[in-house]
Amino acid sequence: MSIDSCYxxxxxxxxxxxxxKQMSLELLSLETNSERVLFVYKTVKGLNAFPSVQEIKKNxxxxxYYRNLGNKCFEQTVYHKAWQYYNLSLLHAPxxxxxxCLALSNRSAxxxxxxxxxxxxxxxxxxxxxxxxxxLTEKLNNRKKMCNEAxxxxxxxxxxxxxxxxxxxxxxxEKHSEYLCASNKLEVVISKEMGRHVIAKEDIKVxxxxxxxxxxFTLLLKDQYLFGCNxxxxxCLNLLPCDGxxxxxxxxxxxxxxxxxxxxxIECSLMATLVKMDFxxxxxxxxxxxxxxxxxxxxxxxxxxxIKDAEDNMNTEHHGQVKVDDKWIYDSKYYxxxxxxxxxxxxxxxxxxFQKGLTAxxxxxxxxxNTEFLKTENKHEYDEINECVAGLLxxxxxxxxxxxxxxxxxxxxxxxxCVDQISLASAPYAFxxxxxxxxxxxxxxxxxxxxxxxxxxxxxPIKKGxxxxxxxxxxxxxxxxxxxxxxxxxxxxxxxLCEACVNNWPNYMYLSMRQSKNVPSxxxxxxxxxxxxxxxxxxxxxxxxxxxxxxxxxCDLCELLEPYVPxxxxxxxxxxxxxxxxIFEGLVPYGSSLMVKWKLVNSK
Numbered sequence: 001m002s003i004d005s006c007y008x009x010x011x012x013x014x015x016x017x018x019x020x021k022q023m024s025l026e027l028l029s030l031e032t033n034s035e036r037v038l039f040v041y042k043t044v045k046g047l048n049a050f051p052s053v054q055e056i057k058k059n060x061x062x063x064x065y066y067r068n069l070g071n072k073c074f075e076q077t078v079y080h081k082a083w084q085y086y087n088l089s090l091l092h093a094p095x096x097x098x099x100x101c102l103a104l105s106n107r108s109a110x111x112x113x114x115x116x117x118x119x120x121x122x123x124x125x126x127x128x129x130x131x132x133x134x135x136l137t138e139k140l141n142n143r144k145k146m147c148n149e150a151x152x153x154x155x156x157x158x159x160x161x162x163x164x165x166x167x168x169x170x171x172x173x174e175k176h177s178e179y180l181c182a183s184n185k186l187e188v189v190i191s192k193e194m195g196r197h198v199i200a201k202e203d204i205k206v207x208x209x210x211x212x213x214x215x216x217f218t219l220l221l222k223d224q225y226l227f228g229c230n231x232x233x234x235x236c237l238n239l240l241p242c243d244g245x246x247x248x249x250x251x252x253x254x255x256x257x258x259x260x261x262x263x264x265x266i267e268c269s270l271m272a273t274l275v276k277m278d279f280x281x282x283x284x285x286x287x288x289x290x291x292x293x294x295x296x297x298x299x300x301x302x303x304x305x306x307i308k309d310a311e312d313n314m315n316t317e318h319h320g321q322v323k324v325d326d327k328w329i330y331d332s333k334y335y336x337x338x339x340x341x342x343x344x345x346x347x348x349x350x351x352x353x354f355q356k357g358l359t360a361x362x363x364x365x366x367x368x369x370n371t372e373f374l375k376t377e378n379k380h381e382y383d384e385i386n387e388c389v390a391g392l393l394x395x396x397x398x399x400x401x402x403x404x405x406x407x408x409x410x411x412x413x414x415x416x417x418c419v420d421q422i423s424l425a426s427a428p429y430a431f432x433x434x435x436x437x438x439x440x441x442x443x444x445x446x447x448x449x450x451x452x453x454x455x456x457x458x459x460x461p462i463k464k465g466x467x468x469x470x471x472x473x474x475x476x477x478x479x480x481x482x483x484x485x486x487x488x489x490x491x492x493x494x495x496x497l498c499e500a501c502v503n504n505w506p507n508y509m510y511l512s513m514r515q516s517k518n519v520p521s522x523x524x525x526x527x528x529x530x531x532x533x534x535x536x537x538x539x540x541x542x543x544x545x546x547x548x549x550x551x552x553x554x555c556d557l558c559e560l561l562e563p564y565v566p567x568x569x570x571x572x573x574x575x576x577x578x579x580x581x582x583i584f585e586g587l588v589p590y591g592s593s594l595m596v597k598w599k600l601v602n603s604k
Contacts, residue, residue, distance in 0.1 A: 001051050002278040007358050013047045024350050027357070034391030040357035041364060041390070051362065053370045056246050056272040063093035066598075067103055074110065080591025083110045083237075087226045087249060088598055091241045101132040105140060111237065117147040119237045126238070164548055165584040169448075169455055171209040178321065180331045181213035181431050186468065188330075188434060195342065196319060197436050197467055204462040207555035207577070210443070211456035215427035216332045217262065217292050218407070218452045219285050222275060223595045224424050228450070230264075231255035233407070233425055235450040235592070245271040263291035266371050273366065279359070281426045285404050286396035287363050289428065290389060291373070293335045300376075300385050303335075307388070310336040320430065330430065337430035343398035347493035360393035402492050403433040405454065407447050410542075410582045411593040418542050418582065422593050429454050438469030438498035439476040439484055440505065440565070444578055449586030457581060459574055461559050469498065476500035477508040477571050500566070511568040519564045527557055527569045531576055539579045542587050547580040554580065 001009075014020050023043060030036050044050055070085030089103035108123035124144045127136065173183040185202045204210060220230050228235050229251035230242075239249035242256065245268045250256040260268075267274070267288070274284065297303040306322075313319055313336075320337040321328045330337055345353075367373045367389065374389065376382045407425040410418045432445065432454055442460040447453060462468065472492060474484035481504050488496050499505070530553050538546035554577045561570040 002276075003283070003359060003362065004278070006049065006051055006277070006362065007355055010044055010047060010049050010358060013049065014043075024354075027354060028350060032391060033394040034387040036353065036357050037360040037364065037390035037394050038387070040354065041361040044358065044361055044365075050365050051273070051277060053270065053366060054272045054276055055269070058092055058094045058246060060094065060097065060099050062246070063089045063097075063099040063103065065089075066092060067099070067106060069596075070106060070110075074106070074113075077113075079110050079113050081596050083107060083114075083591075084226045084596045086110065087239065088596075091246045091249065093241075095241075095243055096130050098133055101127050101130055101136065105132075105136050108140070108143060112143055112147060115150070116237060117150045120144075120147045121151075122238045126240075165544065165551075168207070168551060168581075168584060169209065171212055173208075173210075178329055179431055180329055181211055183208075183210040186210060190315070190319070194436060194467070196434050198434050199467050200462045200464055203464055204458045205555070206458050206461055206558040207551070208458045209455055210458060210468070211431060211454065213332060213429050213431050213454045213456075215405075215429050215452050215454070216335070216338050217288060218425050218427045219281060219288060220425045221281060221423055225249065226595055227592050228424065229255050231259040233450055233452050235588075242268065244268040247271045247275060262295045263288050266291050266367070266373050269370060270366055282400040282404065283359050283363075283397060285400045285426055285428065286360075286393060289338060289396045289400075290392045293339070293392065294373070296335050300381065300388070304384070304388065306336055307339060307392075310339045314340050332428065332430040338399075338428050339395070341399040341403040341428075341430070341433055343395060344402060344493040345398060348398070356397040357394055360390060360397055363393050364390050403428065405429050405432055405445070407452060409447075409449050409586065409588050411588040412542060412590050414590050416541050416590075418540050418579070418587060420593075422588060424588075425452065427452055432456065432470070435468055435470035437472040437488065437492065437494075437496060439471070439474055439479075439496060439500040440498060441469045441471035441475075442466070443468055443470055444581070445470065446581050446585045449588065455585075459558070459577065461562050476505045476566065477511075480507060505566040508568065508571050511566060511571060519561065519567050519569055523557070523560055523564075524569060527561070527573060530554065530557060531572060536576070539576060539583070542583050544583055547583040550576070551580045 011020070014023055027036060027039060030039060066085050066088035070082045070089060073079070073082035073085060086103050086107040090100065090107070093100035093103055104123045104127045108120045108127070111117070111120035111123065121144055124140045127140060171183055173185050176182040176184045176186060179186070179188060185200060185204055186198050187201045188196060188198055190196050218231070218233055220228055220233060225247055226249065228249075229239065230248040231250055232255050234251040234255075236251035239251060240256070242248040242250070242264065248259070248264065248271070250259065294300070294303055297306060310320070313321065318328050320340040321330045322334045322336045332338070364386070368386070374382065374385055376385060404426050405428075406423055407427060408421050408423045411420055411422050413419045435443065442458065442462050443456050444459045446455050446457065472488065474487045476484070479487075481501060485496060485501065488494060530550060535546055535550055539550075554573050558570065558573050558577060561567065561573060564570065
């Protein structure tokens, strides 16, 4: 049963019993999030409609099943699929068992065929550190010897990584004294019309880095489980499994221990159910936020105090801030900054609140019956904890859709071309959540592949006093006005009044069909010279040298073209600028983006 099926089933039962109207009226009368969730909880319990938790244990049969699939792919030289199946075999194998060693051994063979010699040696050394089958000794020793020979060859020795692009990813201005991840060129202000938002205190040039922010935590998406570390997002190939569940891989024992301590000790036994019920990333973000918030405090009462202080400071100059060493600061690593993000509760329909309340109630049921998260010896304290967690779950189910940020990258094709953008993870970034939307934004966000640190670059020149605008998805160059407005109203609950909407800017298709009469011919020639066919082709192929040579020139051209917006020339420059940044941040290698189809395999 999916969470959507659970919701539909509850609605069907309430409709049959003629209780929909009564339930809606009661829900509307409630004043707090905890009251809403506990009301829905009681309703679902009365209908006997709570889903059960599924348990998938590590077992040799499942490990063998996936290893055999990997062997078939290996024989067919489909090595990237074989690698994934061996990761699945490793995930399902009982720790340090023969099947565990065989999965590592077979994965090392894939790495050898892909010329990943260092990774191959690491897997072999891991096998040798375990009680492995002696039949593997000769084969692994020979493979390790071939790897070391390849590593000592002149070709591999002469490979030098070009890190010149790192200078473009650094913030050159000083950091803000209160908003620690932001440039001191920025200022956070509050108004009735715009809420909390960010403006420029000084002029900002195109290409400047104005924010470097680490998230509260990261959430690796399900279709990336086999490609990256479930804690830090590293694209390390030598991933090792969680000791308990069959879903999470980690790049190191350190990341495994951190994940366990911060949230996975609770999530671990629920992973099979969370995957099978197809909870969305926004729902899983809400759950993990609550788990992480509790971890960040020694006692429940400490969390209660943090919540009270944070809510007391809302709509003041210290909104979302905490006091550290007598200094008020705003930083994503502190829960207060996440707790006080906007919920848009007043704009939500009763059906939306009920659906989110149902998800919160299901999570609460899982935590109550299948984990130690709510356990306490004190009955009075239990009621207080239960009420708090219920409220927090709904709170973050409402803040997630409008405040959490996706982490994505560009995947390379077999030929090396930059193809589709793929989503890798999601995370809460407290400061980036303060940026309002524009369909013609003046910033763009990027993260380095294998990392969660968010870099915010100026995409347009930003003058002192101007607001900083991000883009929430709908862009004037890609969508018509009515379509953008409908999308923003549905997900983010507001009517956009940006310059592109107010002035009904045309999309790129229209701009490309009309002659740019206002753009000086000298600028048009300059744009065509800098972004000639060869340069565009090289950028599409992810060529780093081309990106390095053209980046600053494109930034300068964006500055010169700004007075003539909207125009095709500026759109082309902005897209090329983003391509350069994507190349600097790193492309997902071919074979590391599309996950093989896999399903839950029950232990026998």
